[in-house]
Amino acid sequence: MSRIGPGSSERVGGSRRRRLGLQPERMRELSLLAIIVVAVLAFSLVFENALSGRFFNRVTTSVAITAVLAAGQTVVIITRNIDLSVGSIVGVTAYLTGEYLGDHPDAGLFLAIGVAVLIGGALGLVNGALVAYGRVPAIIVTLGTLAIYRTWLIEHANSQNITADTLPQWLDELPRASVLSFGEFDIRLTFAVAVLVVVVLQIALGRLRWGRWLYAVGSNPDAARQAGLPAQPLTLVAFVVSGALAGLAGFMFLERFGTITVFAGSGLELASVAAAVVGGVSVLGGSGTVFGAMLGAVLIALLDQSLLRTPQVSEFWRDAILGALILAGVAADFLVGKRLRRRWAESRRSLSLGATSERGAVTDA
């Protein structure tokens, strides 16, 4: 009868179930990969050079910024929060870093990145403090700071743009720098950096104690408190990471576009949330991977770039498709979740034959 007693060695979350249990994330990533491949093939029928190295380079360069942002966004969403301010943080850091480089042409690459990351991290800290210690919901805080940071930038810039000619020469050459080349296919430095960020974060979230705690806090905040996890500092850290990565993205933005207006980066907050959600990061917190978010970002960039090159479909379809993708992502997330809950209920029944179904039964109804 009992399946967890000493006499019975039957496994409650048996190995079959384990594969099913852990699988959703992997499944999600695999299916995203499949969708990406199918999309590339489909677009290759529509316009010529979808399989060319050149197109590959276009997609990878344009995905770099969103992928970095989506990685940061993932960290925040895992803790059951959201960061809508990243678009403005990108703008502020791109602008200020550009200004800094204009004033200090001798500053090197790493110093410039350091400045950008520091500024971004500081802005993230403000968000994090308000959410973790002020206990204002993240959506409110970051909707507010989205406006506030942008306003500050506009005031600060006094309608002066950062232009390419004020920037040091090495910055101009950065977008063309490749780490590796296979014929026409380049791995551009920016893309390599984005991949590096994703890999590092993926490992950190998977293997660092604090990484697992971030999942724990998002998965069950009450339990996290009872387990004595530092929930508030963790939330703060998540926002700082997101801000710092937005700062890095701001630097990438600067080196890519050269010209920075006070509206640089606006709208990227939605793209990053979209990438994360499409990539299987659960908006309920506690689950999802940075790698999935990266795939989400790739899919979105692929759509963007392909639609620009598909004369039959106007590029204006982009946002509509993006909205549909998010909805599909969330719905898939929930259907999986629902199945899990149902399985849970079943396992409870099989354990105790009708015992404790009182709660389970209602949630199914």
Place this chain on the structure above:
Amino acid sequence: MTEPGPYLRASGLSKRFDATQALEDVSLTLHQGEIHALLGENGAGKSTLIKIMTGIHAPDQGTILVRGEPANIRSPADAQRHGIAAIYQEPTIFPDLNVAENIFVGHRERGTVVRWRRMYREAESILATLGVHLDVRALASGLSVAAQQAVEIAKAISLDVKLLIMDEPTAALSAHEVSRLFDQVRHLTETGVAVLFISHRLEEVFEIADRVTVLRDGRLISSNPRDEVTPQGAIQDMVGREMADFFSRSEHQAGDPVLRVEELGREGIFSGVTFEVRRGEVLGLAGLVGAGRTDVALALFGIAPADQGSVDLGGRPLIPRSPGHAMRRGIAYLSEDRLQRGLSLPQSFTSNITLPTLRRYVSRLRLLDSAAERAVADRFRRRLNIRTPSLRTPVERLSGGNQQKTMLAKWLNTQPAVLILDEPTHGIDVGAKAEVHKIIDELARSGMAIILISSDLPEVLAMSDRVLVMREGRQVGVFVRSEATQEGIITAAMGAA
């Protein structure tokens, strides 16, 4: 194995919340390897005591010594450092983390990097010492409550806990799961862990405890080795009155059948439930928690509709599709979960009472007539003797017993033919309990058909005309009042021979 001896000694603990003295001069000693049961009515101060020990509240007065050293426990983390951990009725697991992570998540000393393989190995070995076999890589969201509780105990072991506080850990478990849990607890005490065990189920307490302590009104009433305590004595200590005071049921005569239920069932939840309730009759639904009693009620109330069998209400067939539908046909259901399903806490006393029947209080323009609402609420306030500062007071400011009566008023106001009461006296004080019983009796006398779901066996026996017993989703017997005994019902409910 550690030497037995006092692990924690609390002396003179007091805690005050505004006007309420939650705890007054309580002293308690918990020995290693001993299972110490803590008994008390709701509001007796058990939770406050636990919260002080786990660092959630600070005591106003008193000291705690751990292993003879003064301990300043200010946070759950402090408690953890002193080897104190608590397990609650609803396990606090992380559904998105796997079993091994759930066991080790609170560990701070395990380094910055998670070493998965070692963690899995250690998790497996801890679970093995408990005699539990779980896949340590499975996500916790897929586990049963019992398995989750096993994970919690494993977590406590992994933290090298020296004092494990278990707050009603058996409330959501089946009988078999409870006995497995007790095996696990005994494993623990053999290694010298002190256990503070809180339960409302006396039989469990007497089965497992080495020592029984009773709190009442924030004071320690008695603390004796189990062998020197009898259930009756413990109950008297808890309530301070004779048991006979509680239950009153006047002479009465049941009328015509109102509700007839035949072979009712819901796939995978419960099946084969057949009964009828007459006017003026109280039908008790007994069984262990989780035996499917609430599921029957939810089916009748249209929350989780039945998919087998038939229901006949007042001579007409009824397939309740939704609570609104069931209500319109004259069924009312007072939920066991007052806070999550019963009352809207920030809403006023009046709005809570009129909530299901709002459409009755509209004027010509279909606007709410608040005077009429208040009149009704006031009537119930007097009739049920509900103490509320005003009719507009949010119910969150009422005491548990008055909240419970408010809920009762809310459902009585729907003027139901059949009133289903699910644990109507759960978590309220003794005085309020007696009042509720009196109300039930009056309602039955006035001709209402009542289904009473209760885990409190004496209550069921005293109040019911007939008792239907369920076990594991099935109906296992119906006892008429004259034949019903505690032993008979328990035997049926537990399926024990």
Place this chain on the structure above:
Amino acid sequence: MKKHRTLLAVVAGLALVMAACAEEQQAGGGGGQAEAPGPGELVTIEGGEDMSGVFIPKATDNPVFDQANDGAVEAAEELGAEPASFEGPPSAEDIEGQIQIMTNAVTQGVDAVMISNNAAEQIEPAAQQAQDAGITVVSWDSPIPSGADAGESLFVAQVDFDETGEVMADMALDLLGEEGGEFAILSATPDAANQNAWIEDMEAALEDPKYENLELVDTVYGNDDPEDSYDQALALVDQYPDLQLIMAPTTVGIAAAAEAMQDEDLCGQVLVSGLGLPSDMVEFTLNGCAPEFALWSFTDLGYLTYYATYGIATGQVQAVEGAQFEAGRLGEYTIEPDPTRDNGLRIVMGPFTVYTEENVEEG
């Protein structure tokens, strides 16, 4: 208590209605409309009177508009008037922003509004309201479509729009040579009135046999957004392997396209030209990504706008066809009907400057 709540809402609502219905129309301010000389006479605009004004750019995020404001401030100082308040929406897509500023200007009772209209007809009700209140409304850079019917007194055009098409066609010819080749246009937004007029004009100019080898393959829109323009430019290159030139009649588009070509090492292959701001383009002109482009002076445009507006608002100039006036250092102008609109008057400022590596650093 509930009753009170509703009552309060009703009272609040009623109070507002009553406040609104009562009270008379607020009197409009505006400069004294003295007897103005008729058409034909040359008026030299002179200072002395004060004029309060608002100078509204399409957006505050584009430096060209700052230059325009610099010109306006310069003019105000010459005329001894208080410089106009420089207020604009944050982005050119923010139509409501301009409407709000125009509406507030009425409330503030200024004498004149100088606006570079960032939309189409949307501004007209507010402009009409302004004129009704006695405010002189002059548009510059981008006109109000209904002109005088919507309260506009005058449009100060930067260049003759007919000239723009030819200038662009000439630059294309110059860059691609006699043998010609494929080129594409990267514009601002599809509804940007100026750009559309210029593109139309260029297409007309291309009919001339001397441009017969120039083949316009596509027109795309970068929405005056650097990132969009950048992506669009690259998409053009991918889509048309034989593309040799991107012509961008917008300062944002041309800079973004040049940046994109530079980033992708395409400068030798695909050239960029169009209308650009010298300070944005120096680098690309010198390194050959955008060897040649054109623009007019925004500073002068602002200067002229202020002069013309001042003349009209102080009654020295009548906003009628044929009126002539002298505007400080820029010399003489004659008000003429605007051929691009049904009922609008305009003055045309003057020629393009074509920038190459020789003069770009001075610009």
Place this chain on the structure above:
Amino acid sequence: MPEWARRWGWELLLAGILIGVLILNVSLSPFYLGVQNVINTFQLSIEKVIVAVIMAFVIVNGEIDLSVASVMAFSASVLAALHAAGAPFGLAVGAALLTGAIAGLFQGFFVARMGLPSLTVTLAGLIGFRGAARILVEDQSIGDFPEWFDRLGQDPLVGRLSFGLLLFLVGIVVAGIILHRTPFGRSLYVIGDNSEVARFSGINVARTKLIVMTSSGFVAGLAGVLFAARLGSVRGDLGQGFELDIITMVLLGGVSIFGGSGTMVGVGLSILIVLNIRNGLGLARFAITTQTGVIGVLLILSVLVPNLVSRFARRRHRGPGPAPPSGGRTTDQGGDLRGREHESQQATVE
């Protein structure tokens, strides 16, 4: 604190702030006083304030609708596209209004029937409906509406009140009555506080949420049509970013972001505050972006201040009433708002 002060504390505070803002405005700008300015203030934001009224319903109901600005653009685009395609204008208006309702219904389906969080669903809507608008009008500006339509949006209808303003004034009064004086309104509060309680009280939660989300879409669509009339033309980016002002108006009005509390009087007062702040700053020649930044600050403060106040109050005064023998859970976590004391109440029962 007397009962009425406790109950109306937030509204009183808002009234105080409003008076402060008015005084400040008068001192900042000599142009401020004047009926036309009051009318202009509303007229310039008429779409926002109309949507704010329905947004109050959505948030009281425990949901949020981030998509309103995009739905406005979508339905206005339907109007414009149909008009440009030569459809009868009345039909185009009808279709536009229907579009808003359908967009709301669509999102409502996911929220109410599938139980997805409205935050995400409407975030998808925010992007998706904007995209749909762009598909319809691309980057053009479509105008040339019939004269009467433009007049409806621009000219006064009764006295000096435009159609939109009248609609708003009538709307907010009706909305206040519905919210506070009807069974439907009461059920919104209960659902927002605890939807299980509502369900167990016989309220059809899913249907109520569907109605609210659909109404939100419909009103947003209506606002989109009004916007088209006021501007005389439609572009795909119409209304972009409006959600900031709209949500600020509602939350500042004292509607809890977690649902279940707030009054229409509060929302009305906060609408006046937000409008007057924008107006005052505009008249005092602050840039539009500054105004947006100020609104952002206001949004955060409208949640932060009550949080801090209630935390402070709780520290001084541990849980009111006969509450907790067992005390409240630690209050160091969770976004509890404005004395909703859920936590300490939880503890009333063990």
